[in-house]
Amino acid sequence: MLTPDERERYDRQILIEQIGPEGQEKLKRSRVVIAGAGGLGSPIAIYLTAAGVGMIRLIDHDRVSLSNLNRQILHWEGDIGKKKVQSAATKLRNLNPGIKIEAIDETITEANVSHLLEGCDAIVDAMDNLSTRYILNRCAIEKNIPFFHGAIRGFEGRAMTILPGKTACLRCMYRGSVPEEKFPVIGVTPAVIGCIQATEVIKYLLGIGQLLTNRLLMYDGLEALFTEFAVNRNPECDHCGQIK
Amino acid sequence: MPVKVHIHLTHRRFTDGKEVVEAEGQTVGECLNHLIQQFPGMEKAIFAKKDKLHNIVEVYLNHASAHPNELAKPVKDGDEIHLILMLAGG
Numbered sequence: 347m348l349t350p351d352e353r354e355r356y357d358r359q360i361l362i363e364q365i366g367p368e369g370q371e372k373l374k375r376s377r378v379v380i381a382g383a384g385g386l387g388s389p390i391a392i393y394l395t396a397a398g399v400g401m402i403r404l405i406d407h408d409r410v411s412l413s414n415l416n417r418q419i420l421h422w423e424g425d426i427g428k429k430k431v432q433s434a435a436t437k438l439r440n441l442n443p444g445i446k447i448e449a450i451d452e453t454i455t456e457a458n459v460s461h462l463l464e465g466c467d468a469i470v471d472a473m474d475n476l477s478t479r480y481i482l483n484r485c486a487i488e489k490n491i492p493f494f495h496g497a498i499r500g501f502e503g504r505a506m507t508i509l510p511g512k513t514a515c516l517r518c519m520y521r522g523s524v525p526e527e528k529f530p531v532i533g534v535t536p537a538v539i540g541c542i543q544a545t546e547v548i549k550y551l552l553g554i555g556q557l558l559t560n561r562l563l564m565y566d567g568l569e570a571l572f573t574e575f576a577v578n579r580n581p582e583c584d585h586c587g588q589i590k
Numbered sequence: 591m592p593v594k595v596h597i598h599l600t601h602r603r604f605t606d607g608k609e610v611v612e613a614e615g616q617t618v619g620e621c622l623n624h625l626i627q628q629f630p631g632m633e634k635a636i637f638a639k640k641d642k643l644h645n646i647v648e649v650y651l652n653h654a655s656a657h658p659n660e661l662a663k664p665v666k667d668g669d670e671i672h673l674i675l676m677l678a679g680g
Contacts, residue, residue: 382680384680385679385680386680387680471680472680473680474678474679474680475678475680476676476678479678496680497676497677497678497679497680498677498679498680499675499677499678499679502599502677503677504677518657519648519655519657519676521643521645521646521647521648521657521676522645523645524645524646524676524678526678527678529678529679531679536680562655564674566599568599573653573672574653575650575653575654575655575672575674576653576654576655577654577655578654578655580657580658582658
C-alpha cells in the first residue's frame, strides 16, 4: 500500500493511465542494480530514485575526481576524493528518503558478480568498459534477470534491452576484444542514454510499453538523430546460444 | 542502382566528408572493397587485415545486424549498408 505521502509525491505519475496506484506499488516493491555511478549511472539513479523504485543497489569502486564533473551529475565539487557510491547515495537519499539505497564500493569481477546481483529484478549497465559489461551480461543470463545496456562516446550513444534466453544479448554482437580507451564525452550524451535506460527499466517493471528488445537504438547528438537497427540472437553466442 | 554505404562520422575524413557513398558488388564484402577502391583511406579504418574487420566496426544491412559473417552477406541493388563503431564508454 502507498502511504499518503507517497500518493502525494508520485501524484503526477500515478495520473499516467499506464501506471496508476497499482503501478506505483509495483515500483515500490522493485529492486534494481545499477552497475556504475558515473556518467550513465547518475541520470539512471536519479530518475529511478525519483520514480520511487523501492530498492536501488549502486555499485562502483571509484572515487570522484575533478574530470568526472562534466558529466557525472550526482557528484559535485565538494565530493572530490569521496567514494562515488557514498557521494551518490547521499544525494539520492536526500532526493527520496522513502526508498532504500544500497551503496556498494566494489569492483565487479567474475568472482563476486553473482553475489552482487543477488535478489534484484533488473540490472542496469552503466559501466565504462566492455569487459565488465560482458561479466554482467553472462551473469544476467545465468540468473535470468533482464539487463539494460547503454554505452556512449562523444555525442553518440546506444541502448538495448536484453531479456535472457528470449532476445539478443550483448554478447550476440561480440566480434572480439576491443582495447580500452580514455573516451571523449560531453555530459548531455550519457544524460540522454541514461534516461532511455531508466525509461526501459520502468516500463519493464510495470509491464507496459514496447521494450528495446532485439532493437539497438543509436543516438547521434550532433545530427539530432535516433536510428534503430534490428539485432537477432546469435545461435553461436557463447553466453546465451545454449539457452532454448 | 548500386548499394548505399553510410559512413560513420569518424570515417568521413577518408571519404571527402561524404556521409553516403555508392558502391557495387554482390556481397557486403565486395561493396566494401569497391568503397575502398574509391576511398583508399577507408581500408585501414575498417579492416584489421584482409577480410577481417576491426572488432570495433559493426556492419548493418538494411537496418539489421549483418553479424556474424558480415562480409559474405549477399546484397542487391538499392540495399543500404551502415558502418557503425562500437561504443564502450559510460
